[in-house]
Amino acid sequence: NAGVTQTPKFQVLKTGQSMTLQCAQDMNHEYMSWYRQDPGMGLRLIHYSVGAGITDQGEVPNGYNVSRSTTEDFPLRLLSAAPSQTSVYFCASSRTQEYEQFFGPGTRLTVL
Amino acid sequence: LAKTTQPISMDSYEGQEVNITCSHNNIATNDYITWYQQFPSQGPRFIIQGYKTKVTNEVASLFIPADRKSSTLSLPRVSLSDTAVYYCLVGGANTNAGKSTFGDGTTLTVKP
Numbered sequence: 090n091a092g093v094t095q096t097p098k099f100q101v102l103k104t105g106q107s108m109t110l111q112c113a114q115d116m117n118h119e120y121m122s123w124y125r126q127d128p129g130m131g132l133r134l135i136h137y138s139v140g141a142g143i144t145d146q147g148e149v150p151n152g153y154n155v156s157r158s159t160t161e162d163f164p165l166r167l168l169s170a171a172p173s174q175t176s177v178y179f180c181a182s183s184r185t186q187e188y189e190q191f192f193g194p195g196t197r198l199t200v201l
Numbered sequence: 202l203a204k205t206t207q208p209i210s211m212d213s214y215e216g217q218e219v220n221i222t223c224s225h226n227n228i229a230t231n232d233y234i235t236w237y238q239q240f241p242s243q244g245p246r247f248i249i250q251g252y253k254t255k256v257t258n259e260v261a262s263l264f265i266p267a268d269r270k271s272s273t274l275s276l277p278r279v280s281l282s283d284t285a286v287y288y289c290l291v292g293g294a295n296t297n298a299g300k301s302t303f304g305d306g307t308t309l310t311v312k313p
Binding site: 093124130131132133134179181186187188189190191192193194195 | 231233235237242243244245246247250288292303304305306
């Protein structure tokens with residue numbers, strides 16, 4: 090099993106550009122989530138999904154969109170990148186909400 | 202949201218036992234307590250999870266008092282490789298579970 094994979098590993102954007110961070114898992118997990126981690130800080134939940142077709146907002150959802158058309162994939166879209174979105178983004182999955190989360194390697198995003 | 206409070210940092214020496222306490226005064230009935238470890242430039246990794254009393258696995262123990270308003274992660278005989286950030290996460294299988302959040306974590310530094 091590959092576990093949780095994220096692409097790209099690194100990305101530099103200009104202010105106003107849009108992009109999609111990819112996340113996939115091959116463990117047939119129902120629950121998936123996106124976090125951002127700013128330097129020296131903990132992780133903050135952006136969006137999450139409890140199953141295909143179901144998504145909800147987390148702690149810091151503004152400026153981000155998600156969709157969950159399949160169990161495996163949970164892409165995160167930045168609509169119009171801003172310097173404040175410079176961060177490391179982690180995707181995670183778990184069997185259901187209460188079980189341990191498995192994290193991907195992260196995407197380091199810089200917005201100029 | 203179940204908010205958690207942990208010490209910002211702790212120091213220890215190789216071979217010692219380390220106890221990290223997390224406060225979660227507004228923990229809900231259905232919430233579990235989960236601890237994660239994070240090394241620099243990596244996603245968090247699951248350590249242990251519990252609901253009440255004591256849980257032990259091959260790497261750590263988790264102590265939860267009867268009122269469940271706090272929990273203590275115990276790492277026996279730490280080594281240099283245990284230097285990391287440790288996060289306490291509270292959440293469960295209810296409508297708020299998807300919004301369980303990481304705090305800022307405890308940075309543990311193990312010295313030789």
